[in-house]
Amino acid sequence: APRVVIIGAGIVGANLADELAIRGWTNTTVIEQGPLHLAGGSTSHAPGLVFQTNPSKAMTEFAGYTVAKLLSLVKDGTSCFNQVGGLEVATTPERLAELHRRHGFATAWGLEGRLLDPAQCKEMYPLLAQEEVLGGFFVPSDGLALAARAVQLLIERSTAAGVTYLGDTTVTGIEQEGGKVTGVRIGERIVEADIVVSCAGFWGPAIGDMIGLKVPLLPLGHQYVTTDALPEQAGRNELPNGASLPILRHQDKDLYYREHGDRIGIGSYAHRPMPVALDSLERVPSDQMSEHNMPSRLDFTEEDFLPVWEDSKKLLPGLEGRTFEDGFNGIFSFTPDGGSLVGQAPQLDGFFVAEAIWVTHSAGIAKAVAELLVDGQSTTPLHDCDLSRFEAVQTTREYVEETSAQNFVEIYDIRHPLEPRTSPRDLRSAPFRRRQDELGAFYLESAAWERPHWFEANRHLLDDMPSEWAGPERDEWSNKFHSPISAAEAWKTRTAVAMYDMTPLKRLEVSGPGALALLQKLSTGNIAKKPGAVTYCLLLNADGGIRSDVTIARLGEDRFQLGVNGNIDLDYFTVEARRQGAADPAAWAHVADITGATCCIGLWGPLAREVMAKVSRDDFSNETLKYFRSNEVVIGGVPVTAMRLSYVGELGWELYTSAEHGQKLWDVLFEAGREEGIIAAGRGAFNSLRLEKGYRLWGTDVTPEHHPFESGLGFSIAKDKTGFVGAEAVDVLRNKPSERALRCLTINDGTSMVLGKEPVYIDGTACGYVTSAAYGYTVRTPLAYAWLPAGTVEGDVVEIEYFGQRIPATVAADPLFDPKMERLRG
């Protein structure tokens, strides 16, 4: 087995060493700056509440594994998990609705839970003031992780398997050679390694600095107190930390509770963010480390707690007359989007990070990282926590500090899936932003881009629009961040012509003598076509899971332009190009992110050619520029790369030019299209049109846990192609019946909306979940894509659960709109 060094023996590092040992990798050294019996990181004082429900399927699975593993970690007849159940209560109608939604997530991901009325909440948790509570959501398999004890048992077990632990030892540097990690430095000494994994928790940025890696997390203080003994709790639990009541969340007041014997522990997120500068933390000598004195534990600031002490007494009246003791401000990691940070540093082969991970997800993520190292990929996909998911502008200190602190404040807030942050904004704008502003664009934010969702300037179109194009009245939730104007924009796209800002779609240029070989190896497409060819294909993992979908345009012999899904793809191509160049210097390839230097307008609709004829001398006919071909053209005097593609399923082109020409290109097209009724259209219409056309969205409809055939993407594997990553798996999967399939559903009543991530029932049993949903303006029905058992066929009736309501839907043809592609090839 390779030599592995793990930095940090908290719940993550100890689990990772154990998971590697389980897979036969025991040549591992875990290095911990604190004493091994009480390292002094976040794990050393975590109260260990494990609420598994999460909007992310992967995070729910990671939590589920943590529960199962800690239950199985037994010594002296006691496991490391106290499965008391988890109760979230609502004290507002909005929260009650949100609990229905959370019940939906849990069900969608296969986690059992149930909704309770106030009396049932009281019965389950007698300390509650029933009159304060409107209802609850209970997950019986939630509970308390005994995190510090688990670390000790994992150290014991992995040591027995051959893992070496070095306590009281601080890593001071990372050694590397030729772009590969070779070891870690401990003062004067070097521990050699083929792989280094930083599990340093909130110290992660300091380790990252050692190799020039920005680790986008912010250490923040979080208050936790324990009350004095409650008389009515006397004799209930073992002292000092026993518990038998469910763990409890009171999200309306940013609070959570657990028992410690006859006392109650209270955690609060209701206070001001308390960022911690790593270099301000005092070193605690090993012999002085204790539960009350450790680097991750700051002095209590009582004034921050007093307001929620009052809130707590309201919810749990037994606290009246009690006091709180032993309060502290404990430090742990927050990130810009609240997710964990896992993956390889793009600049250094063999250096990995597994940080900003809750106790809740620790064993699950550790298992996934062990699989990533040993097998090359994890069974539960890690893309939700991929270290590479952030754009450069999202890793600046300014961004990380502001957004991570915001995440602390909003941790329990009810957030709509489309809800944008209010600050920082305007970090990335298309070069025709001024024109979009003039047209009254309503922007939502994605990857720090401002993306128009609709244009107020199009509101007047609603007067002329035939009534059959209008969508239904929406419920309050699905109506958020939605405008009826999207209907008019969809109408115009299908009947006239529209301009879409496609600038935020990430673009890479791959060039050099090794470019073709690199793309042939990493993708499922046949890229070795003549310049001008455009190929839609997949990037697979070795097991055939879809790691991304891309379009690759061959612009020259050694020059390719790629449309990719995000920064994860950029880092993947960069690392693989570096490896290829190291193995064979003649086969070098250069990967450049050209997104910001360029821009893109999607000009789509049946009248697109008429518009183009007025502004370009180039030939845009079917003969010259076929579907899935590209050409260098001039539009209004501006050099443009035109690609005959359309994500909305209409005739037209993606028009790429450098950023400096963006506004000119916009103006030329907009002016030329007046007679044809050209409009600017936004993402609201776009999402509807792409779903009608059945185009999958990677990360939402398909993820690395899905393979091409069950995803309806088998067509994107080039015939007879061999030797690409995933090729062997594809050969096996091609002939292996899958248990599930991505299906298109239409809503039977023609009006009810869903949004995605809802559970789907067949004959009363939950057996799938919705990925994307939209109102299909052209097909005149709400529609959804969902993962369902493979046996479901067109015409089958299912039910989608939305805020507790069961909505009947029918498995429909896929795609619903223009299956023969006549409009695209028009």
Ligand code: FAD
């Ligand atoms: P840590 O436990 O901090 O381990 C990192 C280790 O790396 C440390 O031991 C540190 O000494 C070591 N290290 C750092 N730098 C170096 C170096 N240069 N050389 C050698 N060693 C180094 N999570 C939940 O899931 N549920 C909860 O209820 C919960 N409650 C919490 C309550 C509080 C008050 C706090 C503060 C956190 C809570 N958390 C909870 C979060 C949870 O504690 C952390 O997310 C988790 O413990 C992080 O584990 P870790 O192994 O990544 O980090």
